[in-house]
Amino acid sequence: MRFLRGVLRYPVIVATLVVGAVVAVLLFTGDDDAARWLAVVYVSAVIVWTLIGMIRDVVRGHIGLDILAVVAMVATLAVDEYIASLIIVLMLSGGEALEDYAGRRATRELTALLDRSPRIAHVLAHPGDLDSDEVQDVAADDVEVGDVLLIRPAEVVPVDGVLIAGAGSFDESSLTGESLPVTRVVGDEVLSGSVNGSTAVHVRAMRRSADSQYQQIVALVREAQASRAPTVRLADRFAIPFTAVSLVIAGAAWAVSGDPTRFAEVLVLATPCPLLIAAPVAFLGGMSRAARAGVIVKGGAVIEQLARVRSAAFDKTGTLTEGRPDLIEVRPAPGIDPDELLALVASAEQYSTHVIADGVRRAAQARGLRLERADEASEVATNGVTATIGGRTIAVGKPGFTAGLAPDTVHTEFAPGQVAAYAAVDGRFAGTLILGDDARPEARAVIAWLREHGVERVAMLTGDARATGEAIAHAVGVTEVHAELLPPEKVHLAAQLRPRPVLMVGDGVNDAPVLAASDIGIAMGAKGSTAAGDAAGAVILQDSIAGVADAVSIGRHTLRVAYTAIGIGIGLSIGLMLIATAGVIPAVAGALIQELVDLATILYALRALTGPRVDLSAVTTQSDAPHPVAAGRD
Numbered sequence: 105m106r107f108l109r110g111v112l113r114y115p116v117i118v119a120t121l122v123v124g125a126v127v128a129v130l131l132f133t134g135d136d137d138a139a140r141w142l143a144v145v146y147v148s149a150v151i152v153w154t155l156i157g158m159i160r161d162v163v164r165g166h167i168g169l170d171i172l173a174v175v176a177m178v179a180t181l182a183v184d185e186y187i188a189s190l191i192i193v194l195m196l197s198g199g200e201a202l203e204d205y206a207g208r209r210a211t212r213e214l215t216a217l218l219d220r221s222p223r224i225a226h227v228l229a230h231p232g233d234l235d236s237d238e239v240q241d242v243a244a245d246d247v248e249v250g251d252v253l254l255i256r257p258a259e260v261v262p263v264d265g266v267l268i269a270g271a272g273s274f275d276e277s278s279l280t281g282e283s284l285p286v287t288r289v290v291g292d293e294v295l296s297g298s299v300n301g302s303t304a305v306h307v308r309a310m311r312r313s314a315d316s317q318y319q320q321i322v323a324l325v326r327e328a329q330a331s332r333a334p335t336v337r338l339a340d341r342f343a344i345p346f347t348a349v350s351l352v353i354a355g356a357a358w359a360v361s362g363d364p365t366r367f368a369e370v371l372v373l374a375t376p377c378p379l380l381i382a383a384p385v386a387f388l389g390g391m392s393r394a395a396r397a398g399v400i401v402k403g404g405a406v407i408e409q410l411a412r413v414r415s416a417a418f419d420k421t422g423t424l425t426e427g428r429p430d431l432i433e434v435r436p437a438p439g440i441d442p443d444e445l446l447a448l449v450a451s452a453e454q455y456s457t458h459v460i461a462d463g464v465r466r467a468a469q470a471r472g473l474r475l476e477r478a479d480e481a482s483e484v485a486t487n488g489v490t491a492t493i494g495g496r497t498i499a500v501g502k503p504g505f506t507a508g509l510a511p512d513t514v515h516t517e518f519a520p521g522q523v524a525a526y527a528a529v530d531g532r533f534a535g536t537l538i539l540g541d542d543a544r545p546e547a548r549a550v551i552a553w554l555r556e557h558g559v560e561r562v563a564m565l566t567g568d569a570r571a572t573g574e575a576i577a578h579a580v581g582v583t584e585v586h587a588e589l590l591p592p593e594k595v596h597l598a599a600q601l602r603p604r605p606v607l608m609v610g611d612g613v614n615d616a617p618v619l620a621a622s623d624i625g626i627a628m629g630a631k632g633s634t635a636a637g638d639a640a641g642a643v644i645l646q647d648s649i650a651g652v653a654d655a656v657s658i659g660r661h662t663l664r665v666a667y668t669a670i671g672i673g674i675g676l677s678i679g680l681m682l683i684a685t686a687g688v689i690p691a692v693a694g695a696l697i698q699e700l701v702d703l704a705t706i707l708y709a710l711r712a713l714t715g716p717r718v719d720l721s722a723v724t725t726q727s728d729a730p731h732p733v734a735a736g737r738d
Contacts, residue, residue: 260298417609427611564585
């Protein structure tokens with residue numbers, strides 16, 4: 105079966121080997137004419153097929169490098185070097201196989217994610233009896249929210265869930281890149297795709313398979329694998345010059361020697377496999393290395409843009425900050441009980457996806473307050489949420505949002521770095537909740553690393569109040585702050601940033617437009633929204649913006665490897681062509697030598713799988729930069 109798959113996958117290689125073997129037998133038996141005609145007919149058919157493919161490429165706007173191979177095959181046939189022409193055909197078709205092998209090697213981390221995708225779930229037949237061994241095996245896609253699942257030792261968690269009994273140790277390396285297992289206890293969330301340890305546990309499903317963390321990552325990986333690296337563009341940059349130089353050298357050798365065989369001997373060394381293979385292998389390697397570092401990059405075009413980034417913009421909440429604001433103080437309006445205000449606000453915030461809402465809900469649950477269901481609720485992104493609960497209308501959000509419904513809204517003072525959620529009940533101001541969200545500990549080092557590595561401009565684009573944005577910006581070393589922005593304003597500012605390309609990093613639904621509009625968008629995917637992940641060109645799976653530095657570093661290393669591999673191929677080919685002008689490299693030997701050039705470029709391109717690691721601890725974060733010069737719910 106393996107042989108049959110090989111035949112079906114690489115039919116030209118198999119056909120060429122068969123023809124070559126028959127030609128060898130015919131030559132051995134002395135039937136030179138039959139050997140010659142068989143080789144000429146077969147190679148001519150390959151030439152016609154290649155020309156058809158070249159015409160299709162030209163129609164699509166791509167200049168085909170196969171012209172060199174076609175000219176080399178025609179030239180070797182014309183001077184009766186039909187053995188060399190067969191080797192050229194084998195080299196071209198073998199290049200596809202080499203690229204396929206190198207591609208599988210380069211994308212093994214991405215492929216591993218797909219291979220580990222959970223498919224089966226053990227659903228308890230009697231959810232109330234955790235001691236029961238009676239389970240039903242169902243497809244992971246058929247698990248419903250609320251089902252109780254048995255996760256046996258060493259099994260992959262099929263859907264996101266909550267641990268409902270005991271404690272367990274889980275390997276989350278395929279999700280976050282963290283190599284050490286993490287311990288989860290009752291009430292903790294267990295992510296799909298994580299691998300259970302040595303103890304069987306019970307989990308209640310929180311989401312369906314399609315909505316779970318691992319399936320979202322798998323979808324990103326499939327998108328990354330389907331997207332084409334900019335190999336055609338890279339090859340096109342060298343196609344015309346390399347073709348012209350090769351033809352000039354071969355033509356000059358023919359003119360000086362007066363021997364047309366010299367033209368063929370030179371040209372067999374100019375086949376374009378280094379250009380066609382080296383770049384895609386390098387980009388695939390870079391994507392795989394990024395996945396190993398916890399960053400899913402959606403294609404080689406993103407890798408190339410990351411390598412060239414010159415400006416960076418960051419969202420604040422959940423990006424430069426930890427995204428887990430804690431309630432510091434409840435400031436009710438006169439006559440309102442603090443716990444009642446917190447309960448009402450938390451009930452309304454159940455219908456918001458903002459991280460501030462999560463902080464309010466956690467505070468209410470910690471105080472044992474009961475949250476009510478809403479009869480009607482709606483959210484205005486970056487502004488606030490309104491809900492009708494028990495006949496009362498509650499509005500929570502920015503002061504301007506609340507003031508539109510409660511004109512008596514009173515602005516409150518709070519410390520830099522804190523944020524206030526304003527509340528109104530039935531059209532009257534009800535008070536404020538003060539929350540604090542600390543800057544990420546690694547944020548300052550990441551900003552400093554970007555500046556040290558050629559990113560000339562770093563800005564914050566936030567929907568929060570100016571004072572809050574400036575406080576966090578100063579803490580992390582950002583000197584340009586644009587605050588109190590709506591999503592369209594973020595998009596406009598990102599479009600105006602110079603120099604280009606511009607990198608934008610964000611995490612929430614409100615960041616999706618600016619992530620999509622930027623040259624490169626990176627989404628914080630560990631806790632961020634699906635919308636942000638879909639809009640971005642890359643997604644960080646860990647809850648850390650250190651992945652931004654990793655992504656940029658990997659992009660630059662990958663592009664450097666791709667260009668170097670192409671340079672090695674071109675340099676060796678031109679050097680060998682110059683030597684061949686003296687007539688010291690026969691056409692057959694030249695065709696075989698070119699195979700070694702292909703191998704050398706591929707082996708070098710695989711260096712994209714490895715490279716220097718970003719050491720943020722070595723970054724100088726001391727800054728004498730002035731306070732921010734320019735500047736809610738983010």
